[in-house]
Each structure stands twice: as structure tokens, then as C-alpha cells.
Amino acid sequence: xxxxxxxxxxxxxxxxxxxxxxxxxxxxxxxxxxxxxxxxxxxxxxxxxxxxxxxxxxxxxxxxxxxxxxxxxxxxxxxxxxxxxxxxxxxxxxxxxxxxxxxxxxxxxxxxxxxxxxxxxxxxxxxxxxxxxxxxxxxxxxxxxxxxxxxxxxxxxxxxxxxxxxxxxxxxxxxxxxxxxxxxxxxxxxxxxxxxxxxxxxxxxxxxxxxxxxxxxxxxxxxxxxxxxxxxxxxxxxxxxxxxxxxxxxxxxxxxxxxxxxxxxxxxxxxxxxxxxxxxxxxxxxxxxxxxxxxxxxxxxxxxxxxxxxxxxxxxxxxxxxxxxx
Ligand SMILES: [Zn+2]
Numbered sequence: 225x226x227x228x229x230x231x232x233x234x235x236x237x238x239x240x241x242x243x244x245x246x247x248x249x250x251x252x253x254x255x256x257x258x259x260x261x262x263x264x265x266x267x268x269x270x271x272x273x274x275x276x277x278x279x280x281x282x283x284x285x286x287x288x289x290x291x292x293x294x295x296x297x298x299x300x301x302x303x304x305x306x307x308x309x310x311x312x313x314x315x316x317x318x319x320x321x322x323x324x325x326x327x328x329x330x331x332x333x334x335x336x337x338x339x340x341x342x343x344x345x346x347x348x349x350x351x352x353x354x355x356x357x358x359x360x361x362x363x364x365x366x367x368x369x370x371x372x373x374x375x376x377x378x379x380x381x382x383x384x385x386x387x388x389x390x391x392x393x394x395x396x397x398x399x400x401x402x403x404x405x406x407x408x409x410x411x412x413x414x415x416x417x418x419x420x421x422x423x424x425x426x427x428x429x430x431x432x433x434x435x436x437x438x439x440x441x442x443x444x445x446x447x448x449x450x451x452x453x454x455x456x457x458x459x460x461x462x463x464x465x466x467x468x469x470x471x472x473x474x475x476x477x478x479x480x481x482x483x484x485x486x487x488x489x490x491x492x493x494x495x496x497x498x499x500x501x502x503x504x505x506x507x508x509x510x511x512x513x514x515x516x517x518x519x520x521x522x523x524x525x526x527x528x529x530x531x532x533x534x535x536x537x538x539x540x541x542x543x544x545x546x547x548x549x550x
Contacts, residue, residue: 228525229546230309230507231532232496234416234440234463236355236390237300237316237335238283239499245299246501249286265504270471273422279502288324290334297338305346307506310546311536312348315388317355318375319368328368332375336382349546351385351537353416358391362400365391369404377411385537386414388440394423398430405434414537416463420444421474425451438463438494438535443474445491446482455491461535462486465498466513467505478517487524494532495525 247260263282266275286292297314304312316335318328332354339350354376356369376387387408389401398419408415417431421441425448428439432454442462445451455462466481468474475481486493495510497503514520533546 228529229311229533230307230529231311231536231546232304232309232507233313233438233494233532233536234465234496234498235304235312235314236499237297237314238280238287238320239502240300240314240497241283241286241296241501242299242303243501245296245303246283246286249292249295264501266471266502268504271473271476273472276468276472276502279499283501284320284323287321288326290326290330293321293331293334294338297335298342301339301342301346301348301350304350305342305348307508309348309507310549311533311538311542312350313353313385313537314350315353315355315390317357317390318372319357319365328371328375332379332384336379336384339383349538349542351383353386353388353537354384355388355390356401356404358389358393358396358401360392360395362396366404369401370407373404373408373411373413376408376413380413386416386437388415389417390440391418393418393421393427398423398427402430402434405436409435416440420451421469422472424448429454432458432460436460437537441465441469441474443469443482446485452486452489452491455486456489459492461492461494461531463496464493465496466510466518467503468498471503478513481518483514483518483520487520492531492535493528494535495528 318331321331354372356372357365359365376384415436416438417436418440419431420428421443425444428442428445428451431439438461440463464483470478483493497505500506511525533543
């Protein structure tokens with residue numbers, strides 16, 4: 225498959241660092257190469273959320289300086305360009321990169337600089353989504369989340385196209401985040417929300433009520449016909465990441481993923497990687513697995529690819545250009 229337009233709308237920066245470029249940042253420290261790879265990537269048969277989440281430790285340790293953030297963002301954009309993606313929305317949570325003294329503003333600024341520089345010599349167009357985080361009760365991250373919203377607004381002319389809510393779904397009720405999305409809406413921000421991944425379909429319904437234009441995962445929608453109907457009628461796409469769902473025990477195996485039922489029910493699905501490095505995947509691998517295990521046809525994949533452009537947060541003119549030049 226190489227004639228279609230490839231776009232990834234659900235791709236976390238920290239879980240997708242190009243391995244060899246990341247290794248360059250640590251090799252001088254005497255770290256063992258094999259151990260380094262194991263600390264960044266799960267086994268291909270991984271069925272453990274615990275093992276999966278542990279793979280964020282190493283990248284997050286690395287991503288605490290402007291220099292490393294710049295190098296890795298630049299390298300990731302180049303990697304996606306070399307995979308011949310036409311468009312990507314890379315997401316990151318600025319608050320995850322402030323442990324060594326950077327401010328969220330410094331993080332966003334250097335990431336935008338890397339994007340600008342990498343795009344100068346690339347075919348791909350990249351935009352960013354800023355993630356707010358759930359790390360426990362809402363009040364734990366409230367002030368940092370407010371700052372993330374304000375930065376998304378401030379940097380909206382530098383490639384920040386939307387916000388998201390990521391982290392430990394279910395550790396706090398979705399309802400508690402309504403005020404933050406209200407604030408985002410008042411600033412004219414657009415958003416996608418992680419919902420129905422490690423929690424039930426009621427979170428998807430809430431996210432739709434808050435005004436989410438897309439849903440991250442939405443794997444549990446299948447459990448509630450009302451939510452299925454809402455997704456279809458409101459044309460709210462699900463950002464589907466099958467390998468990640470298997471690795472994190474959201475589904476038992478590829479064959480039991482509900483993507484087939486979603487397509488049959490007329491729900492728009494987008495094929496995404498979530499964390500390329502942790503899951504050792506890329507868009508081509510995701511397409512292949514969907515065809516092999518989930519009875520998705522090549523034609524349906526093409527439709528998903530077009531939908532990824534149609535339902536992206538890119539400007540209408542860029543969408544038109546991307547679709548016409550495929
Ligand atoms: Zn995600």
C-alpha cells in the first residue's frame with residue numbers, strides 16, 4: 225500500500241521517539257543498548273497496562289531540557305516524513321516536561337521551533353495538540369491544565385491546533401473537567417478527548433457533551449447503543465489505535481477489537497498509532513493488522529485515510545491541498 229494518503233491524528237510525542245536518535249542522547253552515559261531498547265519498547269506480545277506505562281519513564285526522563293525536546297521533536301517529524309505521511313497531529317503534555325525547571329511556555333516554544341525548522345526541509349505538514357492531564361483528582365492538575373489551555377490559545381498561530389485530555393482515565397470523574405473544556409471553548413479552542421479507553425462509554429457521552437470533535441480510542445462505545453448512535457449522528461470520529469489497545473489490555477486480542485462493528489454501524493474511524501516506539505508500530509503495521517485480524521478491507525482503509533484528513537484540525541485550505549495532491 226503506497227498510493228494512498230497517510231495521516232496520523234493520534235500520536236503521542238513521548239511514546240514515539242525515534243529509537244536511534246533517542247539512543248544518541250544516552251549512549252555516552254554508559255547505558256546498555258539492549259536495556260535501553262527494553263526500557264523504551266514493550267514485547268510484541270505485551271498485554272499489560274503496567275508494562276506499557278513503565279515505557280514512558282525513560283523518554284520522559286530524557287525530555288526535560290530544551291535541547292533534547294528540540295532534537296527529539298525534530299527527529300520525530302523527520303521520521304514521519306520518511307514514512308511518507310502527508311500530515312500528522314503530534315500531541316504532548318507540556319506539564320510532563322517541567323521536572324527540571326522548564327516552564328510549560330518554554331516547552332511549547334521550543335517544540336514549535338522544532339516543528340517550524342523540521343517542516344522547512346520536509347514534505348509532511350505537522351500540527352500539535354496540547355494535552356491536559358488527569359493524574360488523580362482534578363484539582364491536582366487544575367492550575368497546570370489551565371496554563372496548558374492558555375498556551376494552546378497563545379501559540380495557535382504556531383501549529384497548536386487543539387487540546388486533549390490524556391492520562392489516567394477514570395482516576396477522576398470526567399465531569400470534573402467540564403469547567404476546563406468550557407474555558408477552552410470560550411477561547412475558541414478545538415478538542416479531542418481520550419475517552420472510553422480504560423473506562424466505560426459514559427465518558428464518551430460526557431466528552432461529546434463537552435464539545436469534543438473527536439474521541440481518543442472510544443473502545444468501550446460498543447457497550448452502549450446510545451453512545452454508538454450519538455457518535456454516528458454527530459459524525460464524531462474515533463481515533464482507533466489497535467496495537468496500543470491490545471498492549472494495554474483494553475481488548476484481549478486484535479480479533480476482539482470493535483472497529484469492524486463501528487464501521488458497520490456507520491461510525492467514522494481514524495487509524496492511528498498512539499505510541500509508535502512503545503508499541504513498535506507505524507501506520508503501515510496498523511493497516512496490516514486491521515486487514516489481517518479485524519476483516520477491514522483495503523478500500524475501507526483508504527476511506528479511513530481520507531477521513532483522517534477530513535476530520536483533522538488542519539485549516540480547510542490545507543485539507544483541500546492534501547486531498548488534491550494525494
Ligand atoms: Zn493516546
